Amino acid sequence: MTHIILASSSPRRKELLAQVNIPFTVHAANTDETIIPGTHPAQAVEQLALRKAEAVLAEYPDKVVIGADTVVSVDDRILGKPETEQEAMDMLCRLSGRHHAVYTGVAILSRNERVVFHEKTDVEFWELTKAEMAAYIKTGDPFDKAGSYGIQTAGALFVKAIHGDYFNVVGLPVSSLHRRLNQLGLLEDGPVRD
Template sequence: MKIILASKSPRRIEILKKIGLKFTVRNHKHSEEHLNIKSPSAFVRICSKHKAESTVIREDELVIGADTIVYMEGKIIGKPISRESAKKMLKLLSGKKHIVYTGLTLIYKENEINGVQRTNVYFKKIEDREIYSYLEKAKYMDKAGAYAVQEEASLFIEKISGDFFNIVGFPVLLFSDLFEKVSGEKLYNVIWNR
């Protein structure tokens, strides 16, 4: 079995490399621009499904599609489109709880399975000067909610309830469960016995 990640996310690539998985990155053809889905769980489930399904799949390949969003006060918060939108996102998140959702879809042979992981994140109250300094130095444009928990924005986080890797963009335990269900193999056997 050959494993394909339908994502160019450096964070997803890094997580999969760190757990020892051998995989290939392949582009997907999915665009989220025209989706009008209010449920955060349904949104990431559908996006991850479209990403996996829009990837060219060859015989004996297992394809992984993933999508991560931030959800707060009834709004789905994706990636910022400008510095100003990043600033607005951080001001909205300041001093409050939000939820990070990641949807995963795995396709192998005739089988397709998906799941969603959610994690609660609590931000401290962020001062305007902190936001300004952060926007000057950090790389935030390719991140849902304009932050990466494992980078400079870790200074904004008061508490996390749930899966840390989900916030980074790839919930490893959910992946392991889905992998076994779709392929019939334990993920650790695939990683350690290759």
């Protein structure tokens, strides 16, 4: 089996990879996550995932590296992780009663491979009250999550509907990733053809 390095310190990505029995080690990338204003969310997550994977591959050129990045987008505006309670409230107000998109970009890099892709999942929120949002913000949960909510935590109570890959919203589209790793012959299962 190929040695895979996850270029992320995200506990959610670590849990998801472990959940689907992909053996890996973690080496978090220390990269600039600046996005040029006006960049489409799909391009942004692919660029950021690629930056992370390239940074780690430079240190481990004989390994396979997976980089990933997730953003929430509403009206083609990217919502990152909030830094203050007010910023979290503003984001949740923007998402309340509306549809938004969650994009995760993934880069699989090695000396011989370069695969970059993204998944998009559409999410619809219930109309939220100020009290609901304030109570959620007080838990501290929004502050390490794009768009100020975690679908796998109490933020799940805000979700009215979802169309697409649930795990993509959590932070890693494991099904698509697994298929691509298989197609590249990087898993014990061997290559899979679509």
